[in-house]
Amino acid sequence: MKLSNRHLLVAAVSSLSLAACAAQPGVESPTPVAAAPALTGAPLDTSVPSQLPRIARPVHYDISVTPDAKALRFTGDAGIDLELYEPSATLTLNALDLSFESASLTGADGKAIPLTVTVDAAAQTVNFNAPATLARGKYRLTTSYTGVINTQANGLFALDYPDKVTGNEVRGLFTQFEAPDARRFVPSFDEPSYKATFTLAATVPAGDLAVSNMPVASETPVEGGKKKVTFQISPKMSSYLLFFATGHFERLAAKSESGAEVGIVSPKGSGEQARFALDSLGPLLGYYSDYFGQPYPLPKLDNVAGPGQSQFFGAMENWGAIFTFERILLDDPKITSEATRQQIYTTQAHEVAHQWFGDLVTMAWWDDLWLNEGFASWMETKASDHFHPDWQPLLDRVDGRERAMALDAFATTHPIVQTIRTVEDTNQAFDAITYQKGEAVITMLEAYAGEDVWRDGLQSYMAKHKYANTRTDDLWNAVEAAGAKGLTAIAHDFTSQPGIPLLRVGSVTCAGGSTTVQLTQSEFSRDRKDSITAEGRRWQVPVLARAGNGAVARQVVAGGTGTLTLPGCGAVLLNAGQAGYYRTLYSPAALAALRGDFAKLAPIDQLGLLGDNFALAYAGYQPMGAALDLLTAVPHDASQKLLGDVAGRYAALYGYFDDQPAVQKQIAARGTTALTPAMGRLGFDARVGEPALDSILRSELLGALGTLGDAKVLAEARRRFALLDSNPSALDGPLKSRWLDIVAANASEAEWTKLRAMAKGSKSAVERSAFYTFLGNTKDEPLAKRALDLALTDEPGKTVSASIIGAVAKNHPELAVDFAQVNQAAVDRLIDASARARFLAGLAASSNDPAMIAKLERIAAPLPADVRKPYDKTLASLKERSVSRPRIKGEIAGWLKAR
Numbered sequence: 001m002k003l004s005n006r007h008l009l010v011a012a013v014s015s016l017s018l019a020a021c022a023a024q025p026g027v028e029s030p031t032p033v034a035a036a037p038a039l040t041g042a043p044l045d046t047s048v049p050s051q052l053p054r055i056a057r058p059v060h061y062d063i064s065v066t067p068d069a070k071a072l073r074f075t076g077d078a079g080i081d082l083e084l085y086e087p088s089a090t091l092t093l094n095a096l097d098l099s100f101e102s103a104s105l106t107g108a109d110g111k112a113i114p115l116t117v118t119v120d121a122a123a124q125t126v127n128f129n130a131p132a133t134l135a136r137g138k139y140r141l142t143t144s145y146t147g148v149i150n151t152q153a154n155g156l157f158a159l160d161y162p163d164k165v166t167g168n169e170v171r172g173l174f175t176q177f178e179a180p181d182a183r184r185f186v187p188s189f190d191e192p193s194y195k196a197t198f199t200l201a202a203t204v205p206a207g208d209l210a211v212s213n214m215p216v217a218s219e220t221p222v223e224g225g226k227k228k229v230t231f232q233i234s235p236k237m238s239s240y241l242l243f244f245a246t247g248h249f250e251r252l253a254a255k256s257e258s259g260a261e262v263g264i265v266s267p268k269g270s271g272e273q274a275r276f277a278l279d280s281l282g283p284l285l286g287y288y289s290d291y292f293g294q295p296y297p298l299p300k301l302d303n304v305a306g307p308g309q310s311q312f313f314g315a316m317e318n319w320g321a322i323f324t325f326e327r328i329l330l331d332d333p334k335i336t337s338e339a340t341r342q343q344i345y346t347t348q349a350h351e352v353a354h355q356w357f358g359d360l361v362t363m364a365w366w367d368d369l370w371l372n373e374g375f376a377s378w379m380e381t382k383a384s385d386h387f388h389p390d391w392q393p394l395l396d397r398v399d400g401r402e403r404a405m406a407l408d409a410f411a412t413t414h415p416i417v418q419t420i421r422t423v424e425d426t427n428q429a430f431d432a433i434t435y436q437k438g439e440a441v442i443t444m445l446e447a448y449a450g451e452d453v454w455r456d457g458l459q460s461y462m463a464k465h466k467y468a469n470t471r472t473d474d475l476w477n478a479v480e481a482a483g484a485k486g487l488t489a490i491a492h493d494f495t496s497q498p499g500i501p502l503l504r505v506g507s508v509t510c511a512g513g514s515t516t517v518q519l520t521q522s523e524f525s526r527d528r529k530d531s532i533t534a535e536g537r538r539w540q541v542p543v544l545a546r547a548g549n550g551a552v553a554r555q556v557v558a559g560g561t562g563t564l565t566l567p568g569c570g571a572v573l574l575n576a577g578q579a580g581y582y583r584t585l586y587s588p589a590a591l592a593a594l595r596g597d598f599a600k601l602a603p604i605d606q607l608g609l610l611g612d613n614f615a616l617a618y619a620g621y622q623p624m625g626a627a628l629d630l631l632t633a634v635p636h637d638a639s640q641k642l643l644g645d646v647a648g649r650y651a652a653l654y655g656y657f658d659d660q661p662a663v664q665k666q667i668a669a670r671g672t673t674a675l676t677p678a679m680g681r682l683g684f685d686a687r688v689g690e691p692a693l694d695s696i697l698r699s700e701l702l703g704a705l706g707t708l709g710d711a712k713v714l715a716e717a718r719r720r721f722a723l724l725d726s727n728p729s730a731l732d733g734p735l736k737s738r739w740l741d742i743v744a745a746n747a748s749e750a751e752w753t754k755l756r757a758m759a760k761g762s763k764s765a766v767e768r769s770a771f772y773t774f775l776g777n778t779k780d781e782p783l784a785k786r787a788l789d790l791a792l793t794d795e796p797g798k799t800v801s802a803s804i805i806g807a808v809a810k811n812h813p814e815l816a817v818d819f820a821q822v823n824q825a826a827v828d829r830l831i832d833a834s835a836r837a838r839f840l841a842g843l844a845a846s847s848n849d850p851a852m853i854a855k856l857e858r859i860a861a862p863l864p865a866d867v868r869k870p871y872d873k874t875l876a877s878l879k880e881r882s883v884s885r886p887r888i889k890g891e892i893a894g895w896l897k898a899r
């Protein structure tokens with residue numbers, strides 16, 4: 001019988017797995033169903049949220065799948081060893097888009113009990129119902145089912161792309177299970193706390209390469225030109241970390257110093273494009289093994305390149321088999337910029353950090369998602385600074401903090417540790433609060449504890465909780481125990497409540513060689529500052545400050561007020577080193593002193609001071625002139641990252657005045673004056689052996705000057721674009737995307753059509769994706785409409801079209817929103833299920849049309865609370881902007897007129 005044969009096959013795989021499991025560190029061996037009935041585990045802690053009944057948990061999964069890539073379907077068999085803690089006639093697991101052919105349950109007596117299956121699509125669960133109540137004990141649940149291969153990155157999904165050798169269209173299969181999508185692949189206890197071991201087998205075309213979390217245990221030929229690939233048993237892990245991919249792939253591999261094999265899996269023909277990522281992968285493993293005090297526990301670590309893109313994520317930390325979209329993993333010298341090369345490194349550093357923070361130790365529930373993402377963000381910066389200090393990655397934390405504060409300044413924000421109760425809640429949790437605020441708060445707490453104490457605490461935490469699940473307080477307890485007294489109270493203030501502390505600098509006096517500074521603490525906000533009173537939120541704020549060239553002083557400001565005593569005299573700088581998560585509002589005199597000393601400050605403090613003062617001015621805490629005066633204080637020979645920031649600020653100021661060409665002309669003149677000296681030093685072309693930061697700055701300057709309408713830059717972009725007619729390689733190199741982006745934004749119909757032909761004819765999935773996206777960047781409305789129409793065709797590719805619509809929204813948000821509404825069903829098919837709720841709201845985010853507010857409110861009104869969260873955030877921003885924008889424009893125009 002078909003069912004019997006499948007059941008025997010799964011049982012055979014299980015017996016092979018037992019032998020492999022014994023040699024794996026930290027792996028719990030699955031217990032045969034005929035063994036003694038004593039239970040080895042316990043039901044899920046009732047304090048941990050769960051959408052499943054807390055009466056059972058898995059020990060081991062045996063999964064066998066056969067994908068039909070052409071038909072976009074797959075068949076699956078699963079044998080799940082589980083423990084039942086309470087008598088019940090029903091077992092409830094997660095399942096989505098699965099159709100069940102059969103199910104049975106085998107107990108300690110070895111007899112199979114047939115089960116009836118009831119699927120609840122809305123709850124994303126399946127009930128397996130026995131004919132009588134089951135006694136508590138150990139069981140094996142066996143199911144046969146079929147599932148869907150998606151065309152967006154949810155569950156098992158397909159990516160189509162041009163073969164790098166032949167140019168023919170080929171298809172690869174990959175999985176994406178975070179947050180709740182393992183249930184699309186296998187009926188499972190699809191929640192982080194239900195950790196188990198996994199054995200995966202897949203039947204695939206004989207010529208394809210199959211990849212999973214663990215190395216291949218065996219390959220056997222299968223009739224019809226196929227093979228069955230069985231992978232070794234995994235360590236104990238959460239279901240969302242399971243991974244599978246297969247296709248026309250190649251693998252570039254090496255042995256790392258840690259002993260594990262590392263590899264980059266990519267489409268055939270990628271060759272040396274994988275070398276840069278591979279060369280960094282092994283050293284990262286060694287660095288993290290040493291830092292966390294725990295050796296990497298798996299025998300290998302692959303990073304798998306997927307063509308295309310997602311509106312939800314760029315890479316995923318599947319244990320032993322990271323998935324990363326090709327555009328931020330492979331280094332193609334024809335198109336990869338220096339900024340992208342660094343993104344390749346930092347993305348991989350982030351995902352490798354997850355192999356410990358997230359995979360080895362996993363949050364108990366999605367409330368503590370930041371334990372994964374905030375720490376991986378922090379570690380990616382720390383590792384990048386260790387291996388590439390010349391990139392100055394610590395300065396990037398200022399930009400990350402600003403992105404977090406941009407969300408945290410609105411009433412629609414949320415705490416770092418948040419309440420997650422639905423699938424959509426989980427999807428919405430992946431944002432700048434979880435990632436960038438998480439990183440910023442960790443940076444602050446490390447500075448408070450000291451690097452050595454902080455690291456000792458992390459190592460203790462890892463050792464105690466490996467292969468298990470944790471809550472945020474488990475970490476604070478470990479760091480306090482290592483010597484960081486008082487840290488937990490500070491950490492609670494910044495992780496359990498939302499918002500941004502605002503420290504106001506009052507009187508500053510210098511006497512006897514020291515400076516005394518009076519501070520008051522309130523809260524920074526964009527949309528409710530008038531309602532914040534002295535009884536508002538309070539934080540214990542660790543402050544690092546200095547006066548002039550004096551030593552940095554450390555103090556915790558608590559209770560709403562504080563007095564700092566700083567050694568030396570001179571301009572007072574709060575948040576020296578920019579480790580703190582707070583804003584500082586200086587008195588006019590104190591800010592003037594800092595402006596006078598601006599050139600003497602460290603680059604990271606220059607960046608922080610600019611970020612703070614522009615945010616304060618935009619929010620109305622001080623006039624725009626205070627920030628603009630500081631902008632003019634930036635010297636022409638400032639650091640590359642500061643000049644890049646300046647370039648972006650002039651481009652943003654220019655964008656405020658689309659309806660006032662005369663003011664735009666004034667801003668463009670000032671911006672050009674500020675940026676041209678650096679542009680002149682760097683020139684339009686890369687120099688052999690130049691610093692990496694010079695290469696990045698050149699691109700940023702070109703982008704800003706292009707936005708400002710600089711005639712020389714626009715003419716040069718068109719000249720170079722015309723060269724492609726006679727030499728298709730004329731633009732190859734790190735600036736290719738930049739020049740094409742400038743051309744696309746200002747394209748004539750002929751240039752737009754030429755760029756489309758380039759996209760269509762490219763053999764590179766990365767190039768094709770980028771070129772099609774550029775088509776949406778056009779300022780010309782008729783061309784923007786053509787780009788939107790193109791997005792609904794099959795030409796760009798299933799995962800690229802949404803980015804075209806998003807690109808159109810930058811210059812034509814009303815057009816993009818209306819288009820997405822009219823074609824909602826078609827547009828939804830172009831977006832990951834995880835990102836659908838936020839897509840349309842995101843299109844509206846750059847609108848300055850007051851009518852957009854009413855339109856979004858009508859769209860959001862009937863939506864459930866969890867689905868409407870992105871709309872609420874966009875609406876909060878649009879409403880605040882409708883009030884503040886006239887003031888901001890008036891103050892900028894007044895400042896320009898006065899000068």
